[in-house]
Amino acid sequence: MNALNDSSIAVVGPGAIGTAVAVALHEVGRTPLLCGRTHRDRLTLEDGDRLVTVSVPVWVNPAQVGRTVDLVFLAVKATQLEASAAWLAALCGPDTVVCVLQNGVEQLERVALHAPRARVVPTVVWFPAQARPNGSVRLRGDMRLSLPNTPEAGVVAEALQGSRCRVELSASFTALAWRKLLQNAAAGLMALTHRRSGMFSRSDIAELALAYLGECLAVARAEGAELGDEVLREILDKFQASPADMGTSILTDREAGRPLEWDVRNGIIARRGRARGIPTPISDILVPLLAAASDGPG
Ligand SMILES: NC(=O)c1ccc[n+]([C@@H]2O[C@H](COP(=O)([O-])OP(=O)(O)OC[C@H]3O[C@@H](n4cnc5c(N)ncnc54)[C@H](OP(=O)(O)O)[C@@H]3O)[C@@H](O)[C@H]2O)c1
Structure with missing residues (x-):
């Protein structure tokens, strides 16, 4: 298969999440064009004892594509968005839907800056996946995405129809997205301690x-997310019930010395809190620590 295969779907950023989605599409006969930064001949997903391989190359030069596609799954880290803008420019026409598989609640405005002609749809990614040192990706849960109930999201649901990746279109997407953000924000504590979910069994943590x-919830509600007080306990319970060795992608990045998604996962609470006059004393300590851990100097 060459760069100009007839796929009308592309995955930009075939890492942990991008590989899982590419495999899900491949399994139902909709193998996407793979657009990345590092060339590979194939993608491999480990699902328990099963290995699924997509034997198509990862293309690394946007200039080679030469045509737009109907649907782009964008799965680069938020910190890699600018660097991947050339892919969006090459792949997106006025009818292209860009499904943003990233954490955070600012996907729409951030991605639209780089794909002004496209129809951008935000997503909540609910499943964990982990890139392995051998280049394969380990899936650690059933694949599930939430999207707002819009025509663009319908294009995504259709592409993944019949696949292992469940797509839910939600009328309360704002609340879901902020709920996931709260979970991510708390997970950021793991990047500071270099510890996994087991640390949440400590009473002080x-x-x-x-x-x-609680601080994040106050900001989320001010931003229009209808969330009850019970989410605080539910999120903590989830960390406490997870396997003690369950990590989070921000910890994986920290351990690998890569830039952290601190701004979209944690910084946003302080930024939006400031804009709305909501005090965020805990964020005011955590965010500079995460930012410095990510970006230095020193
Ligand atoms: N992993 C999870 O469990 C999980 C769960 C929910 C949400 N998320 C979110 O999903 C998003 C993706 O996370 P991830 O864990 O899948 O990240 P990842 O494994 O680091 O994958 C990112 C991929 O993007 C590629 N890339 C980097 N720069 C690029 C560029 N300029 N052009 C094209 N491709 C480029 C990387 O290539 P290289 O191979 O060269 O690095 C890598 O293949 C993040 O926002 C994350 O927070 C992740």
Whole structure:
């Protein structure tokens, strides 16, 4: 298959999440064009004992594509968005739908800056996946995405119809997206301690996490997310019930010395809080620590 295969779907950023979605599409006969930064001959997904391989190359030069596609799944990290803009420019026409598989609640405005002609749709990615040192990706849960109930999201649902990736179109997408953001914000504590979910069994960490989540919830509600107080406990319970060795992508990045998605996952609470006059004393300590851990100097 060459760069100009007739696929009308592309995955930009075939890492942990991008590989899982590419495999899901491949399994139902809709193998996407793979657009990345590092050339590979194939993608491999480990699902328990099963290995699924997509034997198509990862293309690394946007200039080689030469045509737009109907649907782009964008799965680069938020920190890699600018660097991947050339892919969006090459792949997107006025009818192209860009499904943003990233954490955060600012996907629409951030991606639209780089794909002004496209129809951008935000997503909540609910499943964990982990890139392995051998280049394969380990899926650690059933694949599920939430999207707002819009015509653009319908294009995404159709593309993934019949696949292992469940797509839910939600009328309360804002609340879902902020709920996931709260979960991500609390997970950021793991990047500071270099510890995995097991650390939430400590009473001092549990207390800090609940206080921080309360601060995040106040900002989320001010932003229009209808979330009840129970989400705080539910999120903590989820960390406490997870396998002690369950990490988070921001910890994986920290351990690999890569830039962290601190701004879209944690910085946003302080930024939006400031804009709305909501005090965020915990964020005011956590965010500079995460930013410095990510970007230095030193
Ligand atoms: N992993 C999870 O469990 C999980 C769960 C929910 C949400 N998310 C979110 O999903 C998003 C993707 O995360 P991930 O864990 O899949 O990240 P990842 O494994 O690091 O994958 C990112 C991919 O993008 C590629 N890339 C980097 N710069 C690029 C560029 N300029 N052009 C094209 N491709 C480029 C990377 O290539 P290289 O191979 O060269 O690095 C890599 O293949 C993040 O926002 C993350 O927070 C992740």
